[in-house]
Amino acid sequence: MTVHQLPAEQVTFAGWLSELAGRLRPGEGWYGVFAARDPEGLRACFDGTELPPWDLVASLLQDLGEPPGGPRAVRGLALHGAAAAAHDRAPDAARTLAARHRQAHRAAADAETRLHHLSATPGPALAWARDDLTRSRARVAELAARMTRLAGTGAAGAAGAAGVPGVAGVPGVVTVAPAAGAAAAPSVAPAPAPPPADSVRPPKRRPRGARYAWLDDAADGPAQAAVPELPAGGAAPRGARFGGAPAAAPVPAPAVAPVPAPAADPGHAARAAGNAVYALRRLRAQGRGGDAHGLLCEALAGPPAWLPVLAAELHRAGLAADWDTLLWEAAALPPARLAAVAGALADAGRPHDRDQLLRQGVAxxxxxxxxxxxxxxxxxxxxxxxxxxxxxxxxxxxxxxxxxxxxxxxxxxxxxxxxxxxxxxxxxxxxxxxxxxxxxx
Incomplete structure (x- = not known):
């Protein structure tokens, strides 16, 4: 059995989070919501084996009455950023981030659809739908920032080229904290007994739990059973990373923030494309399709101006299907990033690829x-x-x-x-x- 030791930054943040939760009343506020939805997931956050999204942490700070710019919030944000950077140094981090980024995008689309259907029926269900959309948009932004930072360090390309599978979730691998690590995890209240089977509609499969805080399907429409009120203050993300959004407000549109395109270096772009194609061929030959897909997703975190060079190299190597896959993934990028990629394809004289990307992005x-x-x-x-x-x-x-x-x-x-x-x-x-x-x- 392999034993993996957590980075010190993750342990430090887990200790801070546990200390924060120890000041809260179990079963109340957002702490109660998260504990009821996914006690095991929340415990993993306290243990340090799972890094929660910042909006979850901000909600716990909100339960405590901590202002967004207060010292505890500033300290927590700094520790969370350090823990995220340590987490993203893992060999499989780029692939994990890309998968979660896609999941957050799908969640945002689902939440917007729900919000549209509920817009004429004010009440708790509408508030939960707004909360879902606000959280999922915040997570898209948070994950995109981490992907961009990872690409800037060069770790993404190295992880993809090496094709080293990660250890998270692999049978036979145990994750442990260093000695004198995080404080003992606070007790997590067990999930409440489910309502009678005939009182709600059958649930659909959808991400849930403390790490997602998604709405129960009972709150999806006007014919649901009684929907609990949203905890006081709503759940708009707080702190510098999300621009200090107010606690209770209509769902805002994301801020427009163009992605600056680095000066194109043809030599560097060509070398990067050649390395990526070489790595893809090796991964395909070894039957490691998942790692190959992860490598394609990692390419999207690099300079948009390099993508047309990669497209040409993939076509020359007979890997046109991989380019189509990359365009499909690019359609789920954040708005500014999508625009940057579309512009780069147009500037490089690839209007067909640009149009394919935009057609896929309209969903x-x-x-x-x-x-x-x-x-x-x-x-x-x-x-x-x-x-x-x-x-x-x-x-x-x-x-x-x-x-x-x-x-x-x-x-x-x-x-x-x-x-x-x-x-x-x-x-x-x-x-x-x-x-x-x-x-x-």
């Missing part, structure tokens, strides 16, 4: 699409912004297009109408009707 929440359009326009990529809107109009409903237009009527309404006219006269008529119903035309 994301409308708020993220509005941000992507704004970033593209700000960086002089108006054709790409219009191509994104055209793909959106072609594949989404007129009502979705009206919701998108409502986020920035002056800029988006005329562009959406132009996109609809380019698709077909019937698309234009349907969109115009939806805009009139929404009071936008």
């Amino acid at each position: 994301r929440p409308v708020a993220e699409l509005a941000d992507a359009c704004a970033v593209l326009a700000a960086e002089g990529h108006d054709p790409e912004a219009q191509a994104l809107l055209t793909a959106f109009v072609r594949t989404r409903t007129p009502e979705d297009a009206a919701r998108l237009a409502a986020l920035d009527p002056a800029a988006l309404t005329p562009r959406l109408l132009a996109a609809a006219r380019a698709v077909s006269p019937s698309h234009a008529r349907d969109l115009l009707h939806a805009l009139r119903v929404a009071g936008l035309a």
